[in-house]
Amino acid sequence: MIRSLLVLALLLSLDVLGADWKPLWDGKTMKGWIKAPFGGSGDVEIEDGVLTLHQGLLTGVNCTNPVPKVDYEVEVEARRVSGNDFFCGLTFPVKDSFATLIVGGWGGSVVGISSLDDNDAAHNETTLHKRFDAGKWYRIRLQVTAETLSVWIDDTRVIQASIQGRKVALRPGDIEVSKPFGIAAYSTMAEIRSVRFRDLPRPSGAGSPPKSSETSKP
Numbered sequence: 285m286i287r288s289l290l291v292l293a294l295l296l297s298l299d300v301l302g303a304d305w306k307p308l309w310d311g312k313t314m315k316g317w318i319k320a321p322f323g324g325s326g327d328v329e330i331e332d333g334v335l336t337l338h339q340g341l342l343t344g345v346n347c348t349n350p351v352p353k354v355d356y357e358v359e360v361e362a363r364r365v366s367g368n369d370f371f372c373g374l375t376f377p378v379k380d381s382f383a384t385l386i387v388g389g390w391g392g393s394v395v396g397i398s399s400l401d402d403n404d405a406a407h408n409e410t411t412l413h414k415r416f417d418a419g420k421w422y423r424i425r426l427q428v429t430a431e432t433l434s435v436w437i438d439d440t441r442v443i444q445a446s447i448q449g450r451k452v453a454l455r456p457g458d459i460e461v462s463k464p465f466g467i468a469a470y471s472t473m474a475e476i477r478s479v480r481f482r483d484l485p486r487p488s489g490a491g492s493p494p495k496s497s498e499t500s501k502p
Contacts, residue, residue: 305359308347309335309479320344320461320468335476337469339367342458344468347479351465352428353377355484359425360467360476364418367472368392371416372424375462378433378452382463385426385435388416389470395442397433398455405455410435410443421477429484 309317311333319328326338328345337343354377364371370389375382384398386405393413396405405411414437416422427434433452435443454460462468467476 305480305482307478307480308349308351308358309476311478314345316349317345317347320346320466322458322461322468326473333477336365337467337472337474337476339469339471339473342373342461342468342470343474344373344462344466346462346466347464351377351481352483354379354428354430355486356481357425357427357484358481359423359478361421361423361478362387362467362474362476363421364388364392364416364469365473365475366418367469367474369470369472370394371469371472371474372422372476373459373462373468373470374424374426375454375459375464375466375468376426376428377464378428378447379430381452382454383433383452384454384459384462385424387422387424387437388472392416395435395437397435397443397445398459399451399453400445400447401451402453408445410445412442414442427484 322342322344324341326340326343329336360372360374362372368391370386372387374385386398387395390406393415394406394411395414396411398404400408423438425436431448433445433447434441
């Protein structure tokens with residue numbers, strides 16, 4: 285009886301979290317993605333289930349399929365191969381705006397969200413420093429709700445920021461090219477082996493979700 289209750293509780297908790305992960309990248313082709321048109325970018329290659337962003341100024345890929353604007357999670361598995369700046373700059377929708385999760389920026393160790401109230405990832409309460417070893421894979425999970433932005437690296441939550449009543453926007457500059465959803469690396473060779481997302485349940489009384497952000501397909 286106790287075991288049955290525990291199994292039921294686990295199933296209910298998975299339902300609350302929104303358990304159905306969906307791949308955003310098929311691991312084989314650029315279907316649903318395009319190379320971001322950054323000036324001075326490196327090449328983008330796919331081999332053996334790994335997408336490589338070769339070192340340039342900014343090198344990235346943009347998703348061309350619709351993505352949610354709120355109440356969702358995205359998980360990316362990425363690693364730095366060489367270089368000393370961010371290996372995962374994940375640009376994402378937040379309701380009617382956008383932001384970027386920076387992993388490994390500003391010399392290689394800064395994690396944070398650009399921007400909150402016009403303060404970028406290195407200068408707001410989401411800023412933290414973490415060592416990232418070259419060649420090591422990291423599982424990066426972002427959760428976006430109407431009230432908060434939360435981030436986990438592997439199984440540790442490293443960011444939980446309230447966005448109620450606050451300005452959420454991209455840091456001015458080339459990263460605008462990554463809208464509405466993209467992954468980029470700066471002066472760094474990076475690799476990606478998984479990108480997936482899942483919808484989260486809408487809070488009671490929250491009304492209809494905003495329409496998905498999308499771009500025209502190539």
